[in-house]
């Protein structure tokens with residue numbers, strides 16, 4: 001990435017609290033004052049996100065503004081969300097849902113998805129979220145590994161669950177938010193019907209702060225996606241970062257564009273914003289510059305949290321933002337992939353405000369490194385650690401490196417309050433994140449002389465395409481299910497718009513004729529099995545894959561080949 005403004009900092013508003021001072025005085029123990037614990041010391045994140053406000057003078061404040069793709073609007077106050085989530089918790093309780101059960105949400109962006117999520121937390125069960133773009137393989141991986149007991153979905157998406165239900169022995173019931181006539185009738189529950197009769201009173205589960213609240217499956221280099229598990233009290237870091245990084249204040253209208261299937265949609269689309277008692281906009285439609293600008297203008301959005309690919313799409317679009325009244329905007333943030341300096345500057349020049357980059361991961365559960373509102377932005381840098389969080393750059397042995405040297409971006413785990421508590425049923429994987437007292441993020445970065453962190457790249461083979469995290473192994477294993485494929489190696493290929501695109505190198509079975517039509521068929525095959533976003537936009541046929549002597553695909557070599565770079569150390573490589 002060409003960091004054109006590397007040494008030029010961008011001064012922003014200075015009428016905010018002194019964050020350097022906050023940094024020195026910060027303690028997680030003191031910060032806990034932001035949370036409400038029950039008198040016996042127990043806790044519930046959903047109580048903190050909704051009920052505490054519904055029981056205060058914020059009860060009639062709008063919590064959720066929902067706008068569908070057709071422009072229909074619905075809104076819910078905190079009191080209404082309390083009632084709805086209580087009802088849903090009762091629906092689950094009547095199905096025998098207990099603390100620790102896994103309940104998964106597979107819905108498009110609609111209010112039900114938020115009601116379901118918080119209702120699950122109220123019962124003490126663990127909420128799992130999934131993108132509505134997921135197809136059978138992706139669904140199977142998640143529902144089977146987690147042993148999900150109930151899935152909340154709609155009749156359209158249910159058809160995908162229907163096909164795999166026979167292989168999911170733990171899945172007892174499916175809740176349909178709309179009606180549908182299916183042969184599995186006796187195992188289906190009507191959301192509408194149950195919600196009408198359910199009581200609006202519910203005794204929220206009193207939990208230990210470390211009890212599990214939600215889980216998200218995320219991709220690494222090897223194997224199938226892993227279940228990253230977060231606890232109820234992780235909410236604390238979500239609230240604090242929403243307050244100090246996203247800068248949300250009582251009167252703000254906040255729009256986080258992330259889907260709930262992604263960690264950003266859970267932490268900053270639900271927990272942080274409502275934990276702070278803020279008003280959140282949810283858009284039910286797909287991305288288009290016109291629709292997005294209209295959402296900002298119509299709802300008078302003031303704080304906007306989005307992602308670099310979307311920013312680049314807006315930048316590249318012929319739609320002129322000046323045609324819309326975007327003057328309500330006062331603070332812009334970005335997450336998920338490197339934010340190019342051009343993106344920061346486009347915000348400043350076009351919207352009058354720079355984008356503030358934020359760095360974090362599914363595993364860290366909240367923003368860890370960021371550009372504070374009061375800080376000078378160095379465009380292209382991710383910023384500095386959040387108060388309380390200790391970040392460093394370390395070598396392969398977990399030894400800290402001096403400024404300006406590339407290494408592993410690492411965090412002191414005890415300083416990241418919302419750090420994952422477990423990898424579901426995979427202690428070995430969980431332990432593999434830690435080295436010499438550091439949590440190793442999997443990213444490569446360096447720190448400059450002013451303590452700003454700069455992203456260099458992934459240390460592993462994880463692909464980030466349009467901000468979505470995709471594991472090459474998932475795509476490779478789907479590809480080899482295709483009857484013409486013998487082997488496949490998958491990499492992220494740099495792309496100006498999407499950050500990276502998925503590229504597959506495919507070895508065909510003997511006798512199969514390569515053709516462009518076959519390439520397209522393979523892309524569609526993966527799309528149909530895995531997910532709408534996790535398919536190879538480029539397929540190349542190749543005679544042989546580079547492999548280590550032990551048979552592991554050397555994606556690094558495929559990538560170097562793609563980029564026309566030297567292939568580096570090949571001593572562990574099988575003859576190639």
Ligand code: WTA
Nearest residue numbers: 335336337338358359360361362443455469
């Ligand atoms: C990447 C997203 C550069 C990084 C909340 C990280 C970023 C992975 C940034 C986590 C950023 C996230 N600059 N890269 N500001 N933010 N990333 O789990 O590689 O979907 O490890 O969580 O996204 O992706 P995840």
